Amino acid sequence: MIRIGTVGTHWITQQLVEALALSQQYELAAVYSRHDQTAQAFAAKNHAQASYTDYATMLNDANLDVVYLASPNSLHFQQALAAIRHDISVIVEKPAVSNQGEMTALMAELAKHPHVRLLEAARNVHTPNFHALEKAVAALPTVQGATLTYMKYSSRYDNVLAGERPNVFTKEFSGGALQDLGVYPIYLAVALFGQPANVAYFPTLVATGADGKGIAILRYGDFDVTVNFGKTSNAYAWSEIYGLKETLALDSAGELTQVKAYAADGTAADLTQPDLPNPMLPEVTDFARLLQDPDDAQNAADYRRWLRWSQQVNQVLYDLRVSANLYFPADEN
Numbered sequence: 001m002i003r004i005g006t007v008g009t010h011w012i013t014q015q016l017v018e019a020l021a022l023s024q025q026y027e028l029a030a031v032y033s034r035h036d037q038t039a040q041a042f043a044a045k046n047h048a049q050a051s052y053t054d055y056a057t058m059l060n061d062a063n064l065d066v067v068y069l070a071s072p073n074s075l076h077f078q079q080a081l082a083a084i085r086h087d088i089s090v091i092v093e094k095p096a097v098s099n100q101g102e103m104t105a106l107m108a109e110l111a112k113h114p115h116v117r118l119l120e121a122a123r124n125v126h127t128p129n130f131h132a133l134e135k136a137v138a139a140l141p142t143v144q145g146a147t148l149t150y151m152k153y154s155s156r157y158d159n160v161l162a163g164e165r166p167n168v169f170t171k172e173f174s175g176g177a178l179q180d181l182g183v184y185p186i187y188l189a190v191a192l193f194g195q196p197a198n199v200a201y202f203p204t205l206v207a208t209g210a211d212g213k214g215i216a217i218l219r220y221g222d223f224d225v226t227v228n229f230g231k232t233s234n235a236y237a238w239s240e241i242y243g244l245k246e247t248l249a250l251d252s253a254g255e256l257t258q259v260k261a262y263a264a265d266g267t268a269a270d271l272t273q274p275d276l277p278n279p280m281l282p283e284v285t286d287f288a289r290l291l292q293d294p295d296d297a298q299n300a301a302d303y304r305r306w307l308r309w310s311q312q313v314n315q316v317l318y319d320l321r322v323s324a325n326l327y328f329p330a331d332e333n
């Protein structure tokens with residue numbers, strides 16, 4: 001069993017813990033919260049072995065194989081760095097870091113700790129539907145572009161409208177639409193088509209100064225991908241990938257719960273895979289096989305691919321922000 005500790009006690013950590021239980025490959029060794037009462041309540045609810053209010057003490061004392069970081073984005077870097085220095089692998093929520101400087105520093109630390117793995121929790125690219133889509137893209141005679149959409153109204157936008165500054169909508173916490181829901185369609189583009197040659201971002205800012213929604217253009221050698229994402233409105237449009245006469249369609253670039261392939265004659269085949277009991281189950285299952293058998297050739301190849309995606313996505317996110325003159329306090333370090 002893989003001994004895991006968690007950071008953050010919001011709903012995403014609860015969903016992760018439930019996925020871990022379904023996978024039957026992890027034991028919840030420790031939970032961390034800034035507040036004792038929250039730590040103890042989360043630990044009791046999920047039958048964790050221990051709870052901590054000091055992150056360094058958890059890393060020192062809990063005998064962890066891996067830590068899961070679901071803190072605000074700007075905290076990921078220091079928490080990941082500390083875990084790697086303790087020879088503990090890291091599953092970090094997306095986006096893994098705030099900028100490429102932080103990614104470079106993590107890569108340098110990883111080189112000093114060859115047994116440690118850094119895994120970004122980009123759930124959509126671990127799903128059976130993603131694998132079906134990947135296969136269908138490879139079968140297209142050519143790719144002429146894509147439009148990828150993921151936009152969901154965030155309850156925290158109500159707080160922004162009420163004059164508050166929730167973490168996810170602030171630059172101080174490396175938040176905003178691009179860093180949040182925008183990560184998923186960008187992951188999809190990078191995983192399917194590689195790193196774009198040029199990018200441009202056209203954000204719509206909200207009262208906090210962060211981006212609430214936006215449109216990103218990713219320019220590849222001979223086609224473009226248009227990405228439409230946000231947290232201040234809802235989108236119901238399908239995403240599409242254009243072949244020649246063929247088109248692939250997905251219900252949502254973030255949720256990826258339905259995939260269809262339209263043939264040259266316009267007939268549609270449903271490529272959708274069976275429903276998941278928990279959207280995080282595929283990634284925790286993938287990560288478990290890697291952590292348990294890192295030297296297996298397939299696992300090692302998958303890790304190289306995931307780490308490359310992580311680096312490329314974070315470069316794209318940074319380049320998009322630079323194109324829009326959108327900087328974070330974390331960029332100053």
Ligand SMILES: NC(=O)c1ccc[n+]([C@@H]2O[C@H](COP(=O)([O-])OP(=O)(O)OC[C@H]3O[C@@H](n4cnc5c(N)ncnc54)[C@H](OP(=O)(O)O)[C@@H]3O)[C@@H](O)[C@H]2O)c1
Nearest residue numbers: 008009010012033034035038070071072073093094095167
């Ligand atoms: N994969 C997905 O589907 C998914 C979904 C949602 C979020 N996420 C990612 O998960 C991460 C957390 O997102 P979230 O919306 O849960 O963030 P959040 O609510 O702002 O904070 C998450 C946790 O961090 C701690 N925290 C909050 N404010 C803090 C502060 N000022 N300083 C230190 N710790 C603080 C809190 O835990 P304690 O009070 O217990 O310390 C909180 O439960 C982000 O990276 C986000 O992108 C992923």
